[in-house]
Amino acid sequence: MPYAFLLPFGFLYVTFWAIPAIRGLSLSLHAGEAFSLGPFVGTQHYERLFFDERFQSAFAHTALFAGLALATVLPLSLITALLLQASWRRLRGLFRFILLLPGLTAPAALAALLALALHPTAGLVNNFLLVPFGRPEIDWLRDDPWILPALLLQATWRWSGPLALVLLAALESIPRPYLDAAAIAGASHWTTFWRISLPFLAPVLLFGGVFIVWDAFSLSADVHLLFLRGGVGINTDRLIVPYIFLAAFRFLRFGYATAIGYATAPILALSLFAFLRYRRPADAAGGAERFAEGQRLHARRVIDHG
Amino acid sequence: MVDPRGRWRLAAASIAVGSVTGAVGLPFLWMIAASFKSNPEIYGNPAAFWPESLSWGNYELLWSDGGFPFLRLFSNSLAVAIVQTAVAVCTATMAGFVLGRYTFPGRRLVFGAALSTIVLPPPLLLIPLFLWIGEIGLTDTLLGVIMPGSVGGVGVLFISAIMRRLPRELFDQARVEGAGEYALFWLVALPLARPGIATYAFLHFVLAWHEHLLPLVVLRSPDRFTLGLVLAGMAGSARFPQGMVMAASVAMVVPAAVAYLIVRRHFAAALAALNATEP
Numbered sequence A: 001m002p003y004a005f006l007l008p009f010g011f012l013y014v015t016f017w018a019i020p021a022i023r024g025l026s027l028s029l030h031a032g033e034a035f036s037l038g039p040f041v042g043t044q045h046y047e048r049l050f051f052d053e054r055f056q057s058a059f060a061h062t063a064l065f066a067g068l069a070l071a072t073v074l075p076l077s078l079i080t081a082l083l084l085q086a087s088w089r090r091l092r093g094l095f096r097f098i099l100l101l102p103g104l105t106a107p108a109a110l111a112a113l114l115a116l117a118l119h120p121t122a123g124l125v126n127n128f129l130l131v132p133f134g135r136p137e138i139d140w141l142r143d144d145p146w147i148l149p150a151l152l153l154q155a156t157w158r159w160s161g162p163l164a165l166v167l168l169a170a171l172e173s174i175p176r177p178y179l180d181a182a183a184i185a186g187a188s189h190w191t192t193f194w195r196i197s198l199p200f201l202a203p204v205l206l207f208g209g210v211f212i213v214w215d216a217f218s219l220s221a222d223v224h225l226l227f228l229r230g231g232v233g234i235n236t237d238r239l240i241v242p243y244i245f246l247a248a249f250r251f252l253r254f255g256y257a258t259a260i261g262y263a264t265a266p267i268l269a270l271s272l273f274a275f276l277r278y279r280r281p282a283d284a285a286g287g288a289e290r291f292a293e294g295q296r297l298h299a300r301r302v303i304d305h306g
Numbered sequence B: 001m002v003d004p005r006g007r008w009r010l011a012a013a014s015i016a017v018g019s020v021t022g023a024v025g026l027p028f029l030w031m032i033a034a035s036f037k038s039n040p041e042i043y044g045n046p047a048a049f050w051p052e053s054l055s056w057g058n059y060e061l062l063w064s065d066g067g068f069p070f071l072r073l074f075s076n077s078l079a080v081a082i083v084q085t086a087v088a089v090c091t092a093t094m095a096g097f098v099l100g101r102y103t104f105p106g107r108r109l110v111f112g113a114a115l116s117t118i119v120l121p122p123p124l125l126l127i128p129l130f131l132w133i134g135e136i137g138l139t140d141t142l143l144g145v146i147m148p149g150s151v152g153g154v155g156v157l158f159i160s161a162i163m164r165r166l167p168r169e170l171f172d173q174a175r176v177e178g179a180g181e182y183a184l185f186w187l188v189a190l191p192l193a194r195p196g197i198a199t200y201a202f203l204h205f206v207l208a209w210h211e212h213l214l215p216l217v218v219l220r221s222p223d224r225f226t227l228g229l230v231l232a233g234m235a236g237s238a239r240f241p242q243g244m245v246m247a248a249s250v251a252m253v254v255p256a257a258v259a260y261l262i263v264r265r266h267f268a269a270a271l272a273a274l275n276a277t278e279p
Helices: A002-028 A044-051 A053-086 A089-104 A107-117 A124-133 A144-172 A176-184 A189-217 A220-227 A240-250 A254-279 A288-305 B004-034 B039-044 B057-063 B070-101 B107-119 B126-135 B142-149 B153-164 B168-176 B181-210 B213-218 B227-234 B242-275
Strands: none
Touching: A002 A254, A002 B070, A002 B107, A002 B126, A002 B142, A002 B153, A044 A254, A053 A089, A053 A144, A053 A189, A053 A240, A053 A254, A053 B004, A089 A144, A089 B004, A089 B242, A107 A144, A107 B004, A107 B227, A107 B242, A144 A189, A144 B004, A176 A189, A189 A254, A240 A254, A240 B126, A254 B107, A254 B126, B004 B242, B057 B070, B057 B242, B070 B107, B070 B142, B070 B153, B070 B181, B070 B227, B070 B242, B107 B153, B126 B142, B126 B213, B142 B213, B153 B181, B168 B181, B181 B227, B181 B242, B213 B227, B227 B242
């Protein structure tokens, strides 16, 4: 019986993921120039990648971007969620809707917006923050050191709001008995947060973290592809996906392009692994009761030690 | 709340959140304002936030079939997003149900399969996907865009987690009363898991609605293009009045916002169910 239910997903999975993935693996092991498979070259592409400066640059930038995004978005969302929880109930619905809006806007729209705001001569940022103070105008989207901050701004704007909402929901679903016990014992806000709320939030934060990393390596590429119209050569050493695009559709080196994607996958696998490993260790061992028991002991300890 | 300290906290928190929300909402507001501006207005005077006069020109441009068949693009995008979401949700719910509540040989395999789609998502799998779509003759078809996106690996994992936490007693009770496995799924599991399923559906819909990489690679004829794709092509380009781009962007938010309003009630319930520690 279970198998009948698995069939539809299984079919889609095999047809539109497994088969392309396996064939792609084979493609990455062949020359793969211009639509033909070409001779078998083994791990040549992967070895080339190792020394490819562009790939190194793209990978490093993407990783850096992911790290910075994590460090910016997670704390910001957490703080916003906490503030939301403490804010006036009547306004909360409005706040939540507005905070969700960036997640609902198309990346393309955001890119257009940023392109306008960061325009060297007509942009808001340059005109309000720099020129009045006598600083020279910055060409945000083209000048080297500023592209990453622009990307970071985009990612923060996009995800901080929605993530805050998710965290808020998690905060509100913390079982009241634990919080009440802590309050009765006279635990301070900070202690309550640190020892009771945070462990409950940990899985959600971890999920948010994995999502941000995932976004950095796949979605944000969409935004970046739009940043420079026609300047494909200039900015493909910033993110992985544009580089895949360049290798495949400009140089027709499909084998190499495939290898790029496959070589990047392990990073996502790693972050995913971290998430699975640490999200609910008690659950993984099959003991939901053990987890609950651990929480009860936790709360007891907080009460005893204040 | 009579406690003065509590009142102060409430006010402070509200103001703080208000500021954050304002900062978040500002670019959006600017987007709306810009959609009413003409091109010279946008570039000419960056200091002016609001347009001199409300010119609906951009929206008119959008509507007239002139250079931008908005209605066509909109319907294409809608078709893609809805079908993709529907298929992903149905397949993921069924698979998630079984994965979360039954043990059977190959369970780990299914788990691994779902995970693999996260590790190697379409953007990284782009080239093999592109070539494969071509080989099975789905290039330049909406189906070619829909199908790869309907592999709901994330959904399977998410829904299986929800299904697993549903109370055993209800299923046992139903079994005692003679319900078969299919009935268990349809009459017990589904209604209980509805909040989570709705949440996932919403997420998937929004991502599909904005999708532009796959359409870029698969579609060729302009009358098959999707909104996300065309918007991506116009954004930041000097060839198109950016005011019109802003107008299109604003219009694009509407379906997503509608989807949110439909699903809003279910969000909190879904997360609470996920976090439930009491059996």
